[in-house]
Amino acid sequence: MEMYKLDMETPVGVIEIVGTEKVIQSILFVEREVAQLPEGNVPDVLRQCKEELDAYFRGERMTFTFPIEQVGTPFQREVWDALQTIPFAETTSYRELSERVKRPAAVRAVGATNGRNKLSIVIPCHRVIGSNGKLTGYAGGLWRKEWLLHHEKQVAHQTQ
Template sequence: METYKLEMKTPIGVIEIVGTDEVIQSILFVERDEVYLPDQDVPGVLRQCRDELDAYFRGERMTFTFPTEQIGTTFQLEVWGALQTIPYAETASYRELAERVQRPTAVRAVGATNGRNQLSIVVPCHRVIGSSGKLIGYAGGLWRKEWLLHHEKQVAHSTQ
């Protein structure tokens, strides 16, 4: 099946969206300031993803509706599923996530799996923090993790 790419500029850098005609397979930050891949000739699901992410960054969206697909082991899929149960603007520790997947001693494996998440923001690995409450581990950079958590708290506070 053919894959397509689209890039978008966000307040915290350029995001590359990769998907097929039917699903989004990855949403990752790229370390550059300019968008190289416009949205010409890409399937509607990629444009939908871009539009929903844009609304997220504007503070107008807290959930996503486009179809996604991640390929991984059963354990990885369980962890990525558990990430999606962390409510918007809230956090959970790696230990709590390990307990959610009923593997309380697998904290390091949960952390490694979190780092392999290909669907940034949508599968909210930025909401996972250290047991001490400190921000640790984010493939997109800790400064982005901090920005995303702050953004979500501001949006959640303004909608109450």
């Protein structure tokens, strides 16, 4: 199956979107100053992903409708599914997330799975914080996690 890539500039850096003709498989921050992979000849699903992420960053979208696919173990998929139940602009702890997947002793495994999430923002691993309320671990960098949480709180406040 052919894979396609597209870069997108955002307020928190460049995101690389990867997918097939039918699904998005990866949305990750990359350490590039500017977008290097042009829109060019990419499937509509990548364009839709970019448009919806643009709307998210403009504060006009809180959910996503493009199809996604993430390969993982049953446990990983269960954690990623649980991440998608965290409401926009809200946070949960790794401990609460491990309880949500009915594995209260698996806090570290939940954290590791959170870190393996390849669908940043859409599967909102940035909404998971430490039990003490502090920001911990984010593959895109803690400063991005802080920005995303602040952005969502502002958007939620404006829509109330």
